[in-house]
Amino acid sequence: MTTENPAKKLKLDGPLIGTHSGHFHADEALAVSMLRLLPTYANSPLVRTRDADLLSTCHTVVDVGAEYDASKNRYDHHQREFATTFPGHATKLSSAGLVYMHFGRDIIQTVTGLPAGADLDILFEKIYTDFIEAFDANDNGVSVIAPKDLEAAGLTKKFEDRGFSIASVVNRYNYFPKAPSEVEPTKEQQQADEDARFAKASLFVGEQFVLELTDCAAAWLPARNVVLKAYNERLQYDPKGRILVLPEGMPWADHLYTLEKVNQIPEGVAPQVLYVLFPETTEPDSKWRIRAVSRENSGFENRKDLPGPWKGVRDDELSKISGIPGGVFVHAAGFIGGNKTFDGALAMAKAACDF
Structure with a gap:
């Protein structure tokens, strides 16, 4: 969507979600897609802007605004003093981790129908560890193994894998072949095209999240008791x-x-x-x-x-x-x-x- 009339969109379609315009990353693409899994945000429009006045009209803002305040639905992590981590983990959160930490249990219940209890808690931790934390690490510049440690151990990669991650796939949506045209597109047209590419990236990464979640709920979680019996x-x-x-x-x-x-x-x-x-x-x-x-x-x-x-x-x-x-x-x-x-x-x- 374009950034025109966000207040009107808010009244018609539900709580307006805001994130930044320009080059986008996997964390805000996932944050937006996770929010839209909830009934509250299922039909929410999205505004992508760095205009503080436009962002102030948004119900929920992710990855922009230099503010983290869950009571105000503000979920940015770029401010100098930000140091929040998921319970039991050391990786600083990105917008994906922030949204998951605050809304994850509700998202899991909405998608899987799993009731509150021990199994929900186990799945909440599992999904963060196996899926979300990598988004947080990637956006905050944290490597799985510190390059200096690899160098000290005398280890080198056997092949290059930088194009193999979800983050690298999302990044590809930032670029597209430009069709030859005699007419230079307007700023509004350029913004609309960028927003459309972000929407595709967010849909892609959201599908991966849902696949991971539903597979864990349907197969991994029930397997726990079967493996226990076999182990005994x-x-x-x-x-x-x-x-x-x-x-x-x-x-x-x-x-x-x-x-x-x-x-x-x-x-x-x-x-x-x-x-x-x-x-x-x-x-x-x-x-x-x-x-x-x-x-x-x-x-x-x-x-x-x-x-x-x-x-x-x-x-x-x-x-x-x-x-x-x-x-x-x-x-x-x-x-x-x-x-x-x-x-x-x-x-x-x-x-x-x-x-």
Whole structure:
């Protein structure tokens, strides 16, 4: 939208949201999209301006105005004295983090229908940690690992990933090929075009947020109790507790890492699970997968790969090399494999534990 008649828009469409004009970033794009998930702001117009008089007509202002005051719906983080962080975290908030901290629980309830309680609190923390905090860090110039620490350790990147983040995608919406024209667009036309590109960026990043939230609510959160049950029953498959068996595929890693930290490990039991088994489908004759557990926060590095001689081998050849019937495959990287039956997958896991 353009910045004309914001007061009229306010009366017609609901609470007016304001943010800054000019080059935009992922944090305010997300902040605006999150607000619009709430019934209060579902039909709110947006004004993008740095004009203080126009901003004063807005019900809610994000990422501009040099003021953070939730009682006045002002959520900027650029002022020198600003140092607010999300509870339990050290990263200074951006406009995304501010909006999430104040409205996140209501947003989660609106999108998922989850009632207030422990599960809501768990999901509120999960979404901030896994999704929102990166927006805060990016906008405040915080690296995952400080460059000086990487240099001191003698580490260098294996490839360039700066174009691979949500922030980099949002930034691309700032630029567009200009069609040749004999007529120079007016300032109003230029502003309208910039606003339209911001709207696209905000829609994109908002969709990513909703996908993350709904997946966590529908799959990750319910998996918590299933993984707990499997963890408590793991000794029936391996006396050292190195194998976890799940009834179906699900997001298990976070829950497993947490259980290993908070539970006292009995004497003679391994402190960590090495392999997780789960069926490919819920059909009775489903093939089974064996997944090596990754080291926490290590990406593709596993606690223990599947055996080297199995890597990249399939079918009868795999069965022959492993000595276990029903082999389907083992990935060349050694992080996952398969067998035609549960018994075969379990035999693979047991052999891999002691390889």
